[in-house]
Amino acid sequence: MRSGVTADQLSVGSNQEAWWTCDINPAHPSFPRIVNTFTGGKKGTGTKTCPECRLVGTSVQELLLKAELATVLRIDQDRKQVPGADGRNAAVDIVAVDEHGRPSLVLEFDGVWWHEGKKDKDAAKAARLRAAGLTVVRIREAHLGPLDPTFDLVIGFQAAAEDAAADVLDHLVGLGLVERAAADRYREDSFAGPQNRALATQWIRDRLGEAALRVERNLHKERWARMHAALVNYEAAEGHCHPSDQQVTVGGVDLARWVRKQRTLVASDGLDPERARRLSAIPSWSTASAHDASFRRQCDRYRAAVLNTDGAMEAREATVWANNMRTTRKRMVDQGEDLPSWKFEAVASIPGWSWDPFEEGFLAKVVILQNFAAETRRSVGSINQREEWSGHRIGVWVNSFRNRQATYDAERRAALEALPGWAWTPQEDTWNATLAELSDWAAEHDRMPRAHAADATERRLGVWKRNNKSKRQGRTDDDQAVRLRALLAEYNEHMP
Ligand SMILES: [Zn+2]
Incomplete structure (x- = not known):
């Protein structure tokens, strides 16, 4: 039953039966919308690709991958069959041969559209080929899990052929089938794009027809739009365009890898101008970015x-x-x-990072200042700027710690404030020193000094005490007020 309604006329979640027209070739029969699960955007905004084009798409991906792998593996281009354990030939996707031209490795490409739900059949075929002495590696597109945890690998959904090939080669290194150096070299060479594009294009044209090239362009366009959308979202959330490796994956495709590729393409003028424009429209996108x-x-x-x-x-x-x-x-x-x-x-954000190389020895210096206070019984606040102790320029240190107050985190501040007599400002030091002097004078005379005394020292301390009393009366949140009040209380003097 066809309702004649196109998807564009439907809202999301509509129960109405919908049929889609193939965007790649409108002459293809229309098809139910449910098939587009993997590519549709929220409103089915992805290209609407009919089952026929998808079959072509899977073959296109396979040929692109095969051409890339042919730059490293000895691939028998024309072989599509290998003998299974039961003597019958089995149709396979990609065959690599040994130095005598004998099939040694079979690579099966399992596109998500055609292999979902074919698990048992795929696994049985692999078992039959393995029994015949072949190494079988299934390359499974994301959304499909590996059938064999050792031999199979999962690549990104509609991944770029060169990215898929780099992953396949890495996997084959793990199986001892490819040299590490060869896989690394391929990954490096293919960073900005496929290595065997011309051959792949020729295969696609010869084996699938001219229209298949349109399908291929569409695959590429869809992937680009999907990754671009992911980057826009990432940038909105993080404020920059530098995802870390594997931080964000879209259908198994690593956003970081994709972004690096776009930058490389921009730098070499290899990116389509419209795409370059869309990237530069992202607020924090930067091209000075290799x-x-x-x-x-x-x-x-x-x-x-x-x-x-x-x-x-x-x-x-x-x-x-x-x-x-x-x-x-x-x-x-x-x-x-x-x-x-x-x-x-x-x-x-690097743990323990400090912008000031002087700060590398922060804790060591704090420990030395602790030792200084313990051995000399002096307050750290009393250290003058030019003072040295045991060969250390402790006066310079104290000064520099104070100057950096604003840049210190809570932990560093706490470490300094724990030093005997520490003060962030020299004025505070003077205050501390005068309070200490007042305390000593009071202890010696067993009373508080008077502001009108004849003795100059007593008068100075008396005036200081009177001024501070009036300045700090009623304060309970002020450390100096609390300390002065406590000292006065020892001599039965009340500070309101
Ligand atoms: Zn179609």
């Missing part, structure tokens, strides 16, 4: 060094990187600039 991407990677490796996890920079490299980062920022700040905020945050 460098940015490398910065991200370095930053991640430095972080790994700090956390002692995989992929870490070697210690000397890490020190050099951190020093360069600090020097660069200092130079910028001196010129009234700063790092872009995403860069600043990427670095500042």
Whole structure:
């Protein structure tokens, strides 16, 4: 039954029976909308691809992948069958042969459209081929799980052929079928695009017909739109266009990898102008970014060094990187600039990071100041600017700690405030010192000094006490008021 209603006329969630017309070739029979589960946007905004075109699409993906793999593997281009254990031939997708031309490895491409629900049949066929001594690797498109956890791998949904091929080669390295160096070289070479495009195009034209090239372009267009939409969402949430590896995947396709590829294409003028325009419309999109991407990677490796996890920079490299980062920022700040905020945050969020190399020894210095106070019985606040102790320039340290107050986190502030007599400002020091003097004088005379005394010292302390009493009366939230009140109370003097 056809209602004659096209999907565009329907709202989301409509119960109305809907049939779609194939966008790729409108002459194809129309088809029920339910089939478009994987590509449809919220309102079925994805290209409406009929079952016939999808079958072609799967073959197109397979041929693109096969051409890419042929740059590394010895692939028998024309072989479509191998003998199974029962002597019968089995039709297969991709056959790699050994140096004598004998089939050794069978790669089956399982596109999600045609292999969902064919699990048992696919598994039985693989078992029959394995029994005949062949290595069988099923390349399963995302949404399909691996049938055999050792031999099978899952690639992204409608992944770019070169990305899929790089993943397949990595997987074959794990199975001992491909050299690590060969897989790495392929990944590097294919970063910005496929390596065997011309051959793939010829195969598609020869075997599937000219119209199949249109299907191929459409696959590419859909993937691009899907990843672009994901980047727009990511940027809106995170404020930058630098997802980390595997942070966001769309149908198994890594957004970070896709973004790097777009940057590389932009840098080499290889991106379609309309696409370049759509990217540059994203607020924080930056094209000066081959460098940015490398910065991200370095930053991640430095972080790994700090956390002692995989992929870490070697210690000397890490020190050099951190020093360069600090020097660069200092130079910028001196010129009234700063790092872009995403860069600043990427670095500042590294555990234990400090922008000031002087701060590297922060805790060591705090410990020395603790020792100073314990051994000399002096307050840290009484240290003068030029003072040295045990060969340490403690006066310079105290001064520099104070100047950096605004940049310290709660932990660092607490460490300094725990030092005997610590004060953030020199004025506070003077106050502390005078209170100590008052306390000593009172202890010696067993009373408080008077503001009108004949003795100059007593008069000075008496005036100071009177002024502070009136200035701080009624204050309970003020540390100085609390301390002065407590001292006065020892001599039965009341401070309101
Ligand atoms: Zn069609």
